[in-house]
Amino acid sequence: MKFMCECGHPIYDTTDYLSYKAHLISDQDWFDFLEEIDSAIEKSGPSEIDKEKALMKIRSLSSNLTKKVYQCNKCRNMFFYNNPPRLEVFRPSSDSVNKKLLRSAHGDKWKGFLNGDWMDNNLAWRVKGFITASCLDEGKQYDDWEILEKEYYLVFNELSANNLLRSSSLKKNGNVFHTWNLTALWRSFN
Ligand SMILES: [Zn+2]
Incomplete structure (x- = not known):
């Protein structure tokens, strides 16, 4: 919608x-x-x-x-x-009304997601690859797989180091290159 x-x-x-x-x-x-x-x-x-x-x-x-x-x-x-x-x-009563009224109760500590996807040939996409992540305002587009892969791991390492990740996946031409899931990890320890 x-x-x-x-x-x-x-x-x-x-x-x-x-x-x-x-x-x-x-x-x-x-x-x-x-x-x-x-x-x-x-x-x-x-x-x-x-x-x-x-x-x-x-x-x-x-x-x-x-x-x-x-x-x-x-x-x-x-x-x-x-x-x-x-x-x-x-409508808000003034300009001082909070713009983030509906965000998570965890605020800045909310655990987000990261997804990277690449297709050599996909006519439906305007670009070959993109990254979407909860920490990015908009998805980022790529025409170079190596740059996409490098940036994916940069964001992944930053979010995991700060304990701000729930799930992550990187795909190339439909094959899963990398995947990580907090729930699966939690289950494996319990
Ligand atoms: Zn508006």
């Missing part, structure tokens, strides 16, 4: 982990939601299928109960996306 703010700034919702998007649950629904999580943990059966069913129920409930909220990071307008689909705008 993409829509334009009245200030002319485009607001994209085409990837995960957006710092200007949040999922809002009404207080009228919040405790029911917590109870459903408790019951999924405590009352679901012991098998993998039982666990999967309980998990699907929670995921479905979370998408039914939440409203999507967006903030324009240029003019600070807030948008509530309601069900049935309807976008409602709220």
